[in-house]
Amino acid sequence: MQRSRGKTSRKGLSDRSLALLLVLPAALLLVVFSIYPFLQAAFDSLFHIPLATRQGTFVGLSNYVQVFHEESIQRAFGRTLLWTVSNIAVQTVLGLLIALLLNTRLYGQTFGRGLVLFPYMIPAIVVATVFRFTFNDITGIASYLWLKIPGVHQPIYFLSQPTAALLTVTAVNCWKYTPFIVIVLLARLQTVPRDLYEAAQIDGAGRPALLWYVTLPWLLPVLLVALLLRTIWTVNDFDVIYLLAYGGPLDATTTLPLEIRRLAFGRQDVGLASALAVLVAIGISVIGLAYLWLYQHSEARLHER
Amino acid sequence: MQVERMGLHLLLALTTLVMSAPLIWMLLSSLKPDRENAAYPPTILPHTWTLENYRLLFTISDFGTYLSNSCIVASASTLLTIVISVGAAYALSRFHFRWINVLAGVALFAYTIPPILVLVPIARIVTGLGLGNSLSALIILYTATLLPFALWVLRSYFNGLEIEIEHAAMIDGCTRFGAFIRVALPQAVPGIISTSIFTFNAAWSEYLFASTLTVSPSKLTLSPGLSLLLDQTGVYSWGLLMAGAVMITIPVLILFTIIQRSLVRGLGDGAVTG
Numbered sequence: 001m002q003r004s005r006g007k008t009s010r011k012g013l014s015d016r017s018l019a020l021l022l023v024l025p026a027a028l029l030l031v032v033f034s035i036y037p038f039l040q041a042a043f044d045s046l047f048h049i050p051l052a053t054r055q056g057t058f059v060g061l062s063n064y065v066q067v068f069h070e071e072s073i074q075r076a077f078g079r080t081l082l083w084t085v086s087n088i089a090v091q092t093v094l095g096l097l098i099a100l101l102l103n104t105r106l107y108g109q110t111f112g113r114g115l116v117l118f119p120y121m122i123p124a125i126v127v128a129t130v131f132r133f134t135f136n137d138i139t140g141i142a143s144y145l146w147l148k149i150p151g152v153h154q155p156i157y158f159l160s161q162p163t164a165a166l167l168t169v170t171a172v173n174c175w176k177y178t179p180f181i182v183i184v185l186l187a188r189l190q191t192v193p194r195d196l197y198e199a200a201q202i203d204g205a206g207r208p209a210l211l212w213y214v215t216l217p218w219l220l221p222v223l224l225v226a227l228l229l230r231t232i233w234t235v236n237d238f239d240v241i242y243l244l245a246y247g248g249p250l251d252a253t254t255t256l257p258l259e260i261r262r263l264a265f266g267r268q269d270v271g272l273a274s275a276l277a278v279l280v281a282i283g284i285s286v287i288g289l290a291y292l293w294l295y296q297h298s299e300a301r302l303h304e305r
Numbered sequence: 306m307q308v309e310r311m312g313l314h315l316l317l318a319l320t321t322l323v324m325s326a327p328l329i330w331m332l333l334s335s336l337k338p339d340r341e342n343a344a345y346p347p348t349i350l351p352h353t354w355t356l357e358n359y360r361l362l363f364t365i366s367d368f369g370t371y372l373s374n375s376c377i378v379a380s381a382s383t384l385l386t387i388v389i390s391v392g393a394a395y396a397l398s399r400f401h402f403r404w405i406n407v408l409a410g411v412a413l414f415a416y417t418i419p420p421i422l423v424l425v426p427i428a429r430i431v432t433g434l435g436l437g438n439s440l441s442a443l444i445i446l447y448t449a450t451l452l453p454f455a456l457w458v459l460r461s462y463f464n465g466l467e468i469e470i471e472h473a474a475m476i477d478g479c480t481r482f483g484a485f486i487r488v489a490l491p492q493a494v495p496g497i498i499s500t501s502i503f504t505f506n507a508a509w510s511e512y513l514f515a516s517t518l519t520v521s522p523s524k525l526t527l528s529p530g531l532s533l534l535l536d537q538t539g540v541y542s543w544g545l546l547m548a549g550a551v552m553i554t555i556p557v558l559i560l561f562t563i564i565q566r567s568l569v570r571g572l573g574d575g576a577v578t579g
Contacts, residue, residue, distance in 0.1 A: 018481055019400040026393035026452055027408055033449035034415035037426035044426070098320055104313060112317050114565050115325045121561050122328075123510035125528040126550045129535055130331045133543050139343050141330065175327070236419040239512040243532060257421040264425050277422035284417070 045274035056271070063275035073276060075251065076259035080235060083170065083255050087234045088227060090174045095181025096219075100211075102182065103189045113186075120179035128243030131172045135159050159245055162252035169244050169253050176240065177230065184226040185219055192218050220298040228291035232284055256280050328554070335359070335547035342543045358548035367522050368549055371530030378440055378526055379508040382447035386455050386504050387497060389448065394459035395485050399468070409460070416453040420513055431518055438520050446518070447508045454507075455500050462496035463489060499567060502560045509556065527553050 013021070045063055047056035067073055102113050119127075134142050135158035146156055158168045196214050205213065238257045241247075247254035247262070254262070256276065264273035334342055335358050337351040362368045397409050427446065436442035471484040479487065512528040519525055525533065531549045538545060 013480070013482060015400055015481060016402065019396045019402060019405060022392035022396040023405065023408055025389045026412075026456065029389070029445075029449040029452055030408075030411055030415050032430070033427065033446060034418055034423070034453075035411065037423035037430065038418055040426035040429075041422050101313065101316060101320065106310075106314055106317050108314075108317065108321075112321045114561075115321045117565070118328070118558070118561055119324060121506055121557050123506075123528060123553055123557065124512055125510070125531050126331075126553050129531060129546050129550045130327050132535070133334065133547065134327060134330065136543075139345075139347070139543065141347055144345070144347055175324070179324075232417060236421065238421055239510075239528075243512065257419065260421050261424070270425055273425065274422075277419065281419055281422055284419070288417070 041274045042278055044270055045278050047271045049270040050268055059271065063271045064279070066272055067276050067279060070272075072251070072254075073256075073259060076254050076256050079166065079253070080255040083166070083241075084231060084234045086170050087173055087177070088231055090170070091178045091181050091230060092223070092227065094174065094178045095185060096223075098178065099182045099185035099189060100215075102186060117179045117183055119176050120183070122176065124176075124239035124243055127172060127176055127240055131168075131244060132159065135168055160249050162250050165245050165249055165252045169241050172244060173234075173237070173240050177234075180230065181223070181226055184222055188219055188222040189215075217298070217302055221295055221302065224291055224295045224298060228288060228295070231287055231291070235280070235284055235287075331547050331550050331554075335544060335551045337544055339542060339544050342547075358544040359552075361545055362548045362552070366534055366545070366549075367525070368530065368534070368552070370523055371525050371527045372552065374440060374525065374530075375509060375527040378443045378447065379505050381444045382451065382508045383501050383505040385444065385448040386451045387501055390452055390455035390459055390500075391490070391493070391497065392485075394456050395463055395489060397456065397460045398463035399471075399485075409456075412453040412456050416457070420450070424513065424517060427514070428517055438518070438524055440519075440524060442518055443511075443515060443526065446514055447511065450514075451504045451507055455504055458500050458503075459493065459496060462493055466492050495567070499564055502564045506557060506560060509553075 044056070046058060046060060048059045048063070049056040098116060102109060102116065106112075134140050137143060137155075137157050137160055140158070142158060143155060146152060156164055159165050192215060196218070197210060200210055200214050235255075236257055237255075238261070241253055241255060242258055242261075245253040247258040257280075260273050260277050260280070263269050263276065333349070333351060336354050336356070337348070338353055338355050338357060341348050341352060393408075397405055431437055431442045431446070434442075436445070466489060471488045474484045474488045475481065510528065511526075512532070515526045516529040516532065519529065522533075531546070531553065534549060535546060
C-alpha cells in the first residue's frame, strides 16, 4: 500500500515537517543518552584513564590485551557463563512446565496465574531485601526449615558460603524471571491451530506425541525470541545479583557487570572497565545473532509442514 | 482421569504457593514485632499483630522522602516517555522516509546497550550538564533509556490500527496532525496504558543509575534508599525493612492488577511477536 511518502496534505504542516517535529525529541534523547555514551565508552577503552584526574593517556589496544590477562576478569567470565547457562536452563524448563500447567482448565486457574506471574514485576530491591531475610544465617526461615528436614544436621549458609551463594542468587533470579517465559509461552499456547491437533489425532498420536510433535514446535520460535531477551538481560543483570550479595562472599557472585563496576569505581581504571564492557557488548551481539539464526530455522520448519 | 485432574490441581496449588510464599512472608514479617522476627523457632503467623514497623519506617528513617522522590521520578519520566514516544511511534508507523527507518534501527540498537557500559560516560554527561545529584537527571535519563521500549511497542500498536479512518478524516478536511490527535490517538489508548504501566514499573524499580547519580539522602529514590536502610539496620530490624519492601510493592501490585488481564495477550502482541 502506498502510504503518504512525501505527499503534502492540503492544510497544516507537510508530512515531512510533521514527521521531523514528532521524532525530534526522541532522536535527540537517544543520541545524547545512548549513542554518544556508547561511542564515548568505546573511545575511553583506548585510553588509560584514572577516574580521579580523568586525564587520559592514549594506550591503543593494550586495555583489550590486559582484559585477557587479568585473572579476576577470567574468573568473572567463567562465573557469568555458569550464571547465564544455569539461569536460562532452569527458567526454560520451569517456564515451559508452568505454562503448560496454567493452560489446562483447572479451578482457581485465573487466580493462580496472577500469583505466579506477579514476581516478574517486583523491584530488585524488594527481591533482595526479602530474600536476604529469608536466607539469613541466623534468623532466616529457610535456614530454619533446612534443619527441619529429616537427616539434615549441617546448616547451609545460603548467602555467606561462596558455592551456596551463587546457587542461591541463581534460584532467586529464577523465581523473579521464570514468569516472563511463562507469560510469553501462555500467549503463544492460546494460538495453537486446532487443525494441527486434529490432524495429529487422526494419525493416532497420543498425548506425549501431540506435545512433542505439535505443541513444542509451535512454541519454539517464540521461546527462542524470549530466550534471546532473557539471555541479554541475564548477562547484563546487575541489580538482583548485586543487591543480594554485593558480588561476594569472596567474589563468588561477581559476574562481568559487577566486575566492570569494580574496575571503574573500585580500581578507578575507566579504560580497562570500558574495554571489558565493549567486549561484553560484542559477545552479547554474537549470541543474539546465533539466536536469530535458530529462530529463522524454527520458523521455516514450522511452515514446511 | 479423575486422579490425574486431582494431581494437576495439587501441582497448581503447589506452584502458586511456592511463587507467592516469599511475598506472603514479607507481609507477615512486616506485621510482627522485632523480637518475633528474631525468635527461634520462628513464628509463622504473628502472635502479636502490629503496625509499629510502619510507624517507625516513616518516623525514624527518611523513607517518606524516598517514597515521594520515587513518585515524582517515576510519574514524570513515564509522562515524558509516553508524550515523546507516542508522537515518534506514530511518525515511525505512518511515514516512510529513509531517515525515519534509521531512527527505528537506532532505537532498537539502544535497547540492547548494556546499562553498565554507558554508566561512566552518562555520569560524566549528567555532571557536565550541571544536573549531578538531582531528580531531574534521573527523570531525563529514565525517559531516554525507556524510550526505545515504548517506541517499539507503540509503533506495533499504531501499525495494527486501520489507516483508512485517518484518510477519511483527512478527506473531510482534517490536517495530518488533526488525524493523529483526534483519530489515531484515541484508538491507541489501551496500548498507551499498558506501555505506561511497564514504563512506570521500570522507573520505579531502577537501582543502578539511581545509586550512582544521586548521593545526598534528600535525593535518594526508593531502591538506593531501602538499600541504604538495609546496610544501616542490617540484622536487627527486619520488620522495618519488610515494611519498607511492602510499601514499595503496593503500587506495583495495583498496576499489576490493572494489567493482568491483558498481560498474557499484550506481551504476545507487542514486544515478542512470533
